Amino acid sequence: MNATVVGVVSSVVFLIVGLLIGYLLRKNVGESKIGSAEQKAQNLILDAENAAENIKKEKILEAKEETHRLKSDLENEIRDRRKEVEKSERRILQREENIEKKLENIERREDGLSKRERSMNEKHQKIDEYLAKQMEELEKISGYTQEEAKQILLDEVEKDIRKDASAMITQVETEAKDEADKRAREIVTMAIQRCAADQVAETTVSVVPLPSDDMKGRIIGREGRNIRAIETLTGVDLIIDDTPEAVILSGFDPIRREIARIALEKLITDGRIHPARIEEMVQKATKEVNNIIKEEGEQACFETGVHNLHPEMVKLLGRLKYRTSYGQNVLKHSIEVSLLAGLMASELGYDPRLAKRAGLLHDIGKSIDHEVEGTHVEIGANICKKYKESWKVVNAVQAHHGDAEPTTMEAVLVAAADALSAARPGARRETLESYIKRLESLEEIANTTKGVDKSYAIQAGREIRIAVKPNQVKDDEVPMLAREIAKKIEGELEYPGQIKVNVIRETRATDYAK
Numbered sequence: 001m002n003a004t005v006v007g008v009v010s011s012v013v014f015l016i017v018g019l020l021i022g023y024l025l026r027k028n029v030g031e032s033k034i035g036s037a038e039q040k041a042q043n044l045i046l047d048a049e050n051a052a053e054n055i056k057k058e059k060i061l062e063a064k065e066e067t068h069r070l071k072s073d074l075e076n077e078i079r080d081r082r083k084e085v086e087k088s089e090r091r092i093l094q095r096e097e098n099i100e101k102k103l104e105n106i107e108r109r110e111d112g113l114s115k116r117e118r119s120m121n122e123k124h125q126k127i128d129e130y131l132a133k134q135m136e137e138l139e140k141i142s143g144y145t146q147e148e149a150k151q152i153l154l155d156e157v158e159k160d161i162r163k164d165a166s167a168m169i170t171q172v173e174t175e176a177k178d179e180a181d182k183r184a185r186e187i188v189t190m191a192i193q194r195c196a197a198d199q200v201a202e203t204t205v206s207v208v209p210l211p212s213d214d215m216k217g218r219i220i221g222r223e224g225r226n227i228r229a230i231e232t233l234t235g236v237d238l239i240i241d242d243t244p245e246a247v248i249l250s251g252f253d254p255i256r257r258e259i260a261r262i263a264l265e266k267l268i269t270d271g272r273i274h275p276a277r278i279e280e281m282v283q284k285a286t287k288e289v290n291n292i293i294k295e296e297g298e299q300a301c302f303e304t305g306v307h308n309l310h311p312e313m314v315k316l317l318g319r320l321k322y323r324t325s326y327g328q329n330v331l332k333h334s335i336e337v338s339l340l341a342g343l344m345a346s347e348l349g350y351d352p353r354l355a356k357r358a359g360l361l362h363d364i365g366k367s368i369d370h371e372v373e374g375t376h377v378e379i380g381a382n383i384c385k386k387y388k389e390s391w392k393v394v395n396a397v398q399a400h401h402g403d404a405e406p407t408t409m410e411a412v413l414v415a416a417a418d419a420l421s422a423a424r425p426g427a428r429r430e431t432l433e434s435y436i437k438r439l440e441s442l443e444e445i446a447n448t449t450k451g452v453d454k455s456y457a458i459q460a461g462r463e464i465r466i467a468v469k470p471n472q473v474k475d476d477e478v479p480m481l482a483r484e485i486a487k488k489i490e491g492e493l494e495y496p497g498q499i500k501v502n503v504i505r506e507t508r509a510t511d512y513a514k
Contacts, residue, residue, distance in 0.1 A: 319367040368383075446485055
């Protein structure tokens with residue numbers, strides 16, 4: 001047992017000794033390694049310090065070189081700037097010297113001008129005095145004052161200007177008329193060629209043929225009761241005279257005259273003529289005429305292409321079938337005006353539908369002008385307003401006789417178409433009294449004009465020829481006189497179409513050979 005213990009103890013001792021030896025060996029090795037590492041670190045630090053010192057020296061050198069270079073560049077730039085400043089200073093000094101020289105020259109010129117001005121003022125004063133003396137001498141010699149002489153000169157200048165103006169007016173009017181007439185003839189001719197309308201002159205009487213003269217007694221009736229019944233129911237006068245086999249119906253209202261004519265024809269055909277039968281036939285004739293009026297109004301709208309008219313306006317249009325103006329049927333005239341205005345509007349690039357509508361309605365006031373106070377223009381405009389026609393149509397109705405200013409081109413075309421339809425030969429006729437009165441008024445306007453010797457209305461009042469006094473009116477004043485008379489005629493007379501004013505100046509010299 002002791003031996004085992006000894007062995008264990010010895011083993012432990014050897015183990016401890018071995019551990020101590022190993023520790024010592026490791027410590028020596030570690031210390032030797034640490035020492036070499038410190039040495040290397042010191043060497044590296046020294047090398048780094050040396051390298052940093054070298055780099056620092058190099059950078060310092062480079063900075064010094066760069067500073068030197070910048071300094072030299074700055075010095076060169078400063079030197080160049082100084083040279084430029086010196087040049088600018090020299091230029092400024094030179095300009096100042098030039099300005100001073102110019103100012104001196106200007107002052108010398110001003111002195112010279114002031115001297116000249118004083119001299120000129122003195123000369124002008126002398127000239128004014130001299131002119132005043134001359135003017136006094138001229139006034140003494142001529143016997144006219146300065147104002148009188150000036151007025152004489154102005155009168156002469158005015159005559160020359162009037163002469164030139166007259167010549168210019170003549171030339172411009174001739175050129176304008178030639179061009180306007182050419183264009184107007186083309187448009188009107190085209191419109192008339194495309195518009196064909198029948199025209200029949202009508203009167204205020206109607207003739208009813210009879211199968212025999214015995215029928216006259218039956219129409220008169222016992223003690224005239226039949227004729228009285230007819231006249232009372234229709235408002236038309238029956239003229240039964242010696243005219244063979246005919247009875248004349250006379251009345252200013254064409255619708256009532258037409259009712260009487262139809263009723264009388266029915267009575268003659270029926271053969272039973274007595275007051276009760278007469279009343280029955282008059283009622284039937286009234287219904288028939290009303291239907292005809294409506295159909296004629298619708299037919300007029302169809303012919304002209306005017307639609308969407310109020311039914312009452314259609315009836316009023318139909319009534320125009322039995323209305324005449326200077327013998328011209330007003331419904332036919334309205335249709336013709338509508339077609340002419342529409343064709344001219346299409347040719348000129350305006351609204352043909354508006355022109356047709358206004359043309360068809362322009363005389364609608366004539367359908368009731370014997371029932372309502374006022375002119376047919378006023379009545380027609382009120383009718384159009386009542387049935388909600390556009391303001392353009394109302395303006396065309398108001399302006400077609402010059403009662404209002406036309407505000408649309410279509411209104412102007414309606415007025416032109418109205419004049420064209422009414423003024424063409426055969427369309428209308430005038431009573432002898434109104435015709436003679438119009439011609440006398442035309443000649444009177446011309447004769448009351450200064451310088452007129454004689455005047456003659458010819459061509460049914462379409463032209464007036466005026467002979468002037470040659471000692472009062474000169475050749476260059478003739479166009480102005482013609483224009484003056486034309487303006488008077490336009491302002492004082494109402495007439496369809498246009499009137500040509502022809503002024504004639506003639507100088508005659510007479511001598512005798514003995």
